[in-house]
Amino acid sequence: MTFRLYMVQRISALIMAPLVLMHIAVMIYAIQGGLSAEEILGRTQGSVLWFLFYGTFVVAVSIHAAIGLRTVLSEWAGLRGTALNAAAWAVLALLLILGMQAVYGVTAT
Amino acid sequence: MIRGYRTHTLWVAFLLHRISGVALALFLPLHFWVLSYALTAPETLDGLLLWTDLGIVKFSEFGLVFLLSVHMFGGLRLMALEWLPWTSGQKTAAASAVAASTLVAGVFFLRAI
Amino acid sequence: MADKHQMSVSVWRGAAAGSFQSFDVKMEENQTVLDVVAWIQQHADPTLSYRYACRVGMCGSCAMMVNGTPRWTCRTHVKKVLVDGHMEIAPLRNLPVIKDLATDMDPFFDKWVAAEGLHHPTQTRHDPIEAIDPASAGRVEVNAGIECINCSVCYAACDTVAGNPDYLGPAALQRAWSVYNDSKDAGKQAILDAVSGVGGCHNCHSQGSCAVHCPNELNPMNAIAGLKRETARNFFRRRAR
Numbered sequence: 033m034t035f036r037l038y039m040v041q042r043i044s045a046l047i048m049a050p051l052v053l054m055h056i057a058v059m060i061y062a063i064q065g066g067l068s069a070e071e072i073l074g075r076t077q078g079s080v081l082w083f084l085f086y087g088t089f090v091v092a093v094s095i096h097a098a099i100g101l102r103t104v105l106s107e108w109a110g111l112r113g114t115a116l117n118a119a120a121w122a123v124l125a126l127l128l129i130l131g132m133q134a135v136y137g138v139t140a141t
Numbered sequence: 142m143i144r145g146y147r148t149h150t151l152w153v154a155f156l157l158h159r160i161s162g163v164a165l166a167l168f169l170p171l172h173f174w175v176l177s178y179a180l181t182a183p184e185t186l187d188g189l190l191l192w193t194d195l196g197i198v199k200f201s202e203f204g205l206v207f208l209l210s211v212h213m214f215g216g217l218r219l220m221a222l223e224w225l226p227w228t229s230g231q232k233t234a235a236a237s238a239v240a241a242s243t244l245v246a247g248v249f250f251l252r253a254i
Numbered sequence: 255m256a257d258k259h260q261m262s263v264s265v266w267r268g269a270a271a272g273s274f275q276s277f278d279v280k281m282e283e284n285q286t287v288l289d290v291v292a293w294i295q296q297h298a299d300p301t302l303s304y305r306y307a308c309r310v311g312m313c314g315s316c317a318m319m320v321n322g323t324p325r326w327t328c329r330t331h332v333k334k335v336l337v338d339g340h341m342e343i344a345p346l347r348n349l350p351v352i353k354d355l356a357t358d359m360d361p362f363f364d365k366w367v368a369a370e371g372l373h374h375p376t377q378t379r380h381d382p383i384e385a386i387d388p389a390s391a392g393r394v395e396v397n398a399g400i401e402c403i404n405c406s407v408c409y410a411a412c413d414t415v416a417g418n419p420d421y422l423g424p425a426a427l428q429r430a431w432s433v434y435n436d437s438k439d440a441g442k443q444a445i446l447d448a449v450s451g452v453g454g455c456h457n458c459h460s461q462g463s464c465a466v467h468c469p470n471e472l473n474p475m476n477a478i479a480g481l482k483r484e485t486a487r488n489f490f491r492r493r494a495r
Contacts, residue, residue, distance in 0.1 A: 035485055038456035042223075042486075045216050052213045056206060056245060060252050069186040090173075097166040104163055107417030127169060134176035145323040146411045151462035151475075159459075222460055223482045 037099050044096040051089045076138045083139040090131030098124035154215060154235040161212040168205060199250070207246035214238035261336060263290055265302065266344040269351045274342065275299075287327035287335065288316050291343060291355065304355035311469065314405030318355055319344040324410035326469040347410040348423075362406050365422045370448040371429030374441030384438055395435040399428045399477050401470045408464035408474050420453035424464035424474030427455050431477035434484065446485050455481040 033041075062071065076082040102120035105111040111119060178186040192198050218234045259281050264274040277294050288306055295302040306316035311329040318327050320335050321342050335341050349357035366372075377384065386393055408424040409415055415423045422430075427449060434445045449455045455478045464474040 033456050034452055035450035035454065035456050035489070038482070039486065039489060042220060045220065049213060049217060052209060056210065056249070059206070060249050063249070064252055067190040069183040069190060072186075073183065093169065097162075097169060100162050101166055104159065107414070123166075127173070130170050130173035130177070134173040137177040137181065145321060146463055146467060147413070147461075149462065149466045151460060151466075152413075155459050155461040219460055223479045224486065 033099075033103055037102075041096060041099045044092045044099075047092045048089065048096065051085065051092070054085070055089070072138060078141040079139060083135065086135045086139065087132070090128070090135055094124050094127035094131055097127055150235055154218075154238070157211060157239070158215040158219070161208040161215070164208050165205075165212060168208075203246050203250040206249045207242055210245040211239060211242035214241050258339075260339070261290075261332070262340045263294065264340070264342040265291070265294060265355070266351075267302075267354055269353055272351075272354075274344075281332070285332045287318070287320055287325065287330045287332060287341070287343065290332060290341075291318075291327065302355070303353040312403060314403035317346055317405040317407045317410070319347055319410065324407040324467055326405055326407065329469060346406055348412065348415045349406065349410070357406075359406060362409055362423070362425070363404075365426040365453075366404075366429055368448065368453070369422045369426040369430040370441055370445040371426050371433055372441075373433065373436075374439050374444065376438055376440040386437060390437070392435040392437050395480065396432045399432045399472055399474070402428060402472060403470060405469065407467050407469055411463040411467040413461060413463065414457055414459055418453070418457055421457045422449065422453050422455070424458075424478065427458075427481060428472065428474040428477040430455075431480050434481070443488075446481075446488050449481050450485050455485070458482070 062075075076086075098120045101123050102116060105119055106116055175186065175189050178189070215235070215238045218238045221234065260278050261281055263277045263279050265277060266272060267275045277298050279290050279293055279298075282289070288309065291302070291304050292306075295304065304316075304318070306328060307313040308315075309328045311326055314326070316327045317324060319325075319342075320327065320330060321337065322344075323335075324346060325335070327343075332341070343355065345351045345355050345357045349359065349362060352358050402425060404425065406425065412421075412424055415421050430445050430449050433439050434442055439445075458475070458478045460475055460479070462475050465472070465476070468474065
């Protein structure tokens, strides 16, 4: 891992730390009395704040997971060079697309 | 795999961080996919959310919250080791990360059942 | 083993491809692992290759894997490592094996140079000797890592080295950190650049096996954390300018 990847990994982690705590707090609050689509959407739909919250979260986690899996693939699967970078970009693209779809799904009206 | 030279606290902390990270990365696409049904097909989302009433799923959720929480606390421990001037007491910090994560996941579990 | 006066010792024979060969060795009251290897070479099989020099834990040439753990064999007592009258001795991990217990140390030392773990002088021999305050912060950092004997035990213990052949490893990075903290060194930026590449200090996962196994009880993991901190600080300093 180069210095640049290291810094991006640490900065995305620092951005996510408060978001994760918030996410867990919301989960503990939300699961009381069971989960329903109506309850989740009632909270999130049309809310700019929730859109920004989950949007930032998705971008940060996609970058963080792509760099993390890149390291694991390099150390444990022996991937190097172009194949390694291609795999990391693919992970990033997949998570960004699926993640943004989910954010759109729960916050758009 | 766990050979003599690896049986110490910080190596185990590393393994826990790596396994929780990989597991979370694998879970994310599923998580996103389920939520993307919210707008297009709320009834499908409800159908999927019904699964969360099952005991086994609740237990897996406990696992997920634990993984998320232990990855976060473990990562914060790592950044403290790397960037803050104090570096001693790493074993205690690693153990605290696991303890705090168990607590968080435990609270979640008790609320869920 | 039934006989209390004998132990069975499995010793690696061959290069990368090879196998363990078993020897029966007489137990002595005071005996190090290196004594056992020397006894085998002198009395059982003179073709056994291994490396040692000082026999007192100063030169760093006799490190081997003993029961899967890297150790300085001249200072490791047999009684400490014997399991049911048996022990296994193999060449150091993470280095190419030349023959039997002798590894090629070139990659290990090449990485010291690649990490800029060398002196970059600020003065010439004609200048007076610069006084260094033993209590100064830089000197205290240097003290923490200066007793390294280049034995490569940390390099063999490190799983990050095992997973990434480019990684400079704990010893080279610790030396880079010592040199970085030397007030008489002129190559600070060269060091930070050298440890920021593909094989640099940022690969370290703080597993701490280096610190656990270092025979001199040094802590390369802390030195590497120091390099991470300085490279990050340098990054923000450069951006601020």
